[in-house]
Amino acid sequence: MATGPKNLYQKCREYRDSADARAQGFYPYFRSIEEPHGNYVVCDGEQKIMIGSNNYLGLAQDPRVVEAACEATRRYGAGCTGSRLLNGTIKLHVELEEALADFLGREASILFSTGFFANQGALIALTEDGDAILCDRENHASIIDGCQFAPGKLIPFRHNSAASLENRLKRLPDEAGRMVILDGVFSMSGDIADLPSIIPVAKRHSAMVYVDEAHSLGVLGRQGRGTVDHFGLHDDVDIVMGTFSKSLGSMGGFIAGNAELVEYLKHKSRCLIFTAALAPAIVGGVMKALEIMQEEAWRIDQLWRNTRKMHEGFKRIGFQIGETQTPIVPILIGSEAKAFVFTQRLFEEGVFATPAIYPAVRYGEAIVRTSFMATHTDNDLDRVLEIFEKLARELGTFDDPAYLNPGRRKNTFDFSLSNPVAVEAV
Ligand SMILES: Cc1ncc(COP(=O)(O)O)c(C=O)c1O
Incomplete structure (x- = not known):
């Protein structure tokens, strides 16, 4: 029938x-x-x-942060009603981008409406067919999903393992552009990316290095500058991604790097171009939280x-x-x-x-x-x-x-992708 x-x-x-x-x-x-x-x-x-939040510094309810969010709303309104590219950029967005770049010692930064979009937007815009995204197996879902939608191919390596990374990198053909991406602090296990071991391997194979500082901003490094700062490896990391949804007590995300990279993303990232800009309240609140984080x-x-x-x-x-x-x-x-x-x-x-x-x-x-x-x-x-x-x-x-049996942890992790074909078997 x-x-x-x-x-x-x-x-x-x-x-x-x-x-x-x-x-x-x-x-x-x-x-x-x-x-x-x-x-x-x-x-x-x-x-x-x-004990279930990511409000590490207790700033989400800080009265000064709340007041700054209210003040930004009074001044600029409840929303921007459009994309940053077109009608949605207010002066506060630009000021926050400058403040973040300055704080992190980068030439420029660009805000995204969520941290999730920042990862997706960057991965999709920066990789092309034939490129390889070498991704720690315990990276956050926004990176995994970003890889799935990006033209570059996701190649997972064992968690925090420079040897596993090397193994993957040395098999790549010269034509493949390479990006090594990892969380600065892993969001479930709480361990810190082993950048001092991973970065030399990435460099030896001419790979770009991208660090997601979602859980390390406000936690590690001088005044909370993150894992890259914690290890003093600024010159070896090409892209720093961060979120406002943890230590900075709000929502939104950003990518920081050199001016060319940011200029490219501003004009090529669909996750930025085709979504509305962060609301003034968010930007005002984050700006104040960033100040307090450095002062206190x-x-x-x-x-x-x-x-x-x-x-x-x-x-x-x-x-x-x-x-x-x-x-x-x-x-x-x-x-x-x-x-x-x-x-x-x-x-x-x-x-x-x-x-x-x-x-x-x-x-x-x-x-x-x-x-x-x-x-x-x-x-x-x-x-x-x-x-x-x-x-x-x-x-x-x-x-x-x-x-x-505490030693029984096996690497059975998979990424639950809807399109697992994109994942090279490990
Ligand atoms: C490591 C990591 N990256 C990115 C994100 C996404 O950030 P957001 O919640 O700001 O979209 C998260 C969120 O939990 C995260 O833990």
């Missing part, structure tokens, strides 16, 4: 995962926050310690004190926190269901954290992703540790095979 053409709506009708998790009482997504206060939030009328050194100092306290505290209890070196602390749980249950119990006990499951992490290695802030108090952090310890006992976390 003819059934007619395929119905694209069918998969939506059949999708049950979220409804099942809700029915079982541990659905962890789209939780509605009534009052964000930085280190704590109010949900359903109850206060929760927030205590924030980064306190962020690192809190980070060290939590690394030590979780390890003392017996949690596996992987290779993290930063305020992102992944708490290995194991199965996805257990990670959901752990997250839900945390919430009930007054802690807001988020689970991360495949494909954000490897199969069978679901985590509760925690991240810490400059504005967490000792009381907040002690309470968090106390609750984690109590729940690990209650839920038998340490009886999970992941804890019994």
Whole structure:
């Protein structure tokens, strides 16, 4: 019997995962926050310690940042109603681009409406058919998706492995342009890109180096200049990408580099040309946050004190926190269901954290992703540790095979691309 053409709506009708998790009482997504206060939030009328944000310096709710956003709105309006290229550029955009370039010691920068678009926009515009994008396997989804849509071919290398990178690079023909791209701080594992090992390999093979500083701005380097600055490798990195959605407390992204690169992107990046410019409120707020970040050194100092306290505290209890070196602390749980249950119990006990499951992490290695802030108090952090310890006992976390066989991490990670043909087998 003819059934007619395929119905694209069918998969939506059949999708049950979220409804099942809700029915079982541990659905962890789209939780509605009534009052964000930085280190704590109010949900359903109850206060929760927030350890699930990327608001590392506590600037998202800073009254000076909020006032700057309001002032920009009063002056320039609620939105720009068009692309930067055409009618959407206001003086504030240009000032922020100059401030970022100056801060990072680059000739120029260009703003994008999200960090996701910055990565996609740059990768699509800069590579051509036959070029190779050498991509750390644990890079963020915006890079992976950017590679998928870019004309250049995605070639993954083993996480933070200069040897694996070398292996890939030496097989490329001379005609292939090469770009090596990696997160400065990896968003799930919290480890830092091994630029001192990776960059010499990239240079030996004439590859352009591109570093995504989303989680390192405001965290590493002088006054929060990021991983490239942390290692003092400015001259060896061609492209720096950053976001405003973490330490700078807002949203949006940018690419910084030499003037020719930025000029090219301004005229060739579809992710910039065919979308509306960042709203004045965002630009005004980010500009103020960037100023505060440079003026108030205590924030980064306190962020690192809190980070060290939590690394030590979780390890003392017996949690596996992987290779993290930063305020992102992944708490290995194991199965996805257990990670959901752990997250839900945390919430009930007054802690807001988020689970991360495949494909954000490897199969069978679901985590509760925690991240810490400059504005967490000792009381907040002690309470968090106390609750984690109590729940690990209650839920038998340490009886999970992941804890019994800590060396079993296998590189089963794939990128869940809709078009896996673009990925060279590793
Ligand atoms: C490493 C990395 N790059 C890029 C992005 C995308 O940034 P945005 O959220 O500003 O679009 C993120 C966001 O989580 C990220 O973690």
